[in-house]
Amino acid sequence: MTLGPxxxxxxxxxxxxxxxxxxxxxxxxxxxxxxEQADLELFAFDRFGDYDDKDIVHSxxxxxxxxxxxxxxxxxxxxxx
Numbered sequence: 001m002t003l004g005p006x007x008x009x010x011x012x013x014x015x016x017x018x019x020x021x022x023x024x025x026x027x028x029x030x031x032x033x034x035x036e037q038a039d040l041e042l043f044a045f046d047r048f049g050d051y052d053d054k055d056i057v058h059s060x061x062x063x064x065x066x067x068x069x070x071x072x073x074x075x076x077x078x079x080x081x
């Protein structure tokens with residue numbers, strides 16, 4: 001039996017609506033929540049200083065796809081994997 005490449009994460013495009021609407025591409029571990037990861041990445045920017053997750057009106061996953069071990073590029077991959 002031949003095993004294929006192991007899934008090590010996933011990538012998603014998430015639409016987040018606050019006062020304005022943003023579309024964010026995120027990468028996370030296999031069991032990660034795309035909406036939650038998008039929220040974290042949005043609030044990492046200083047421009048949202050007065051906002052927090054209570055200001056999010058709606059979050060919608062537009063696209064999600066797996067990331068396999070043989071597809072990653074070492075210099076671009078987050079350190080949590």
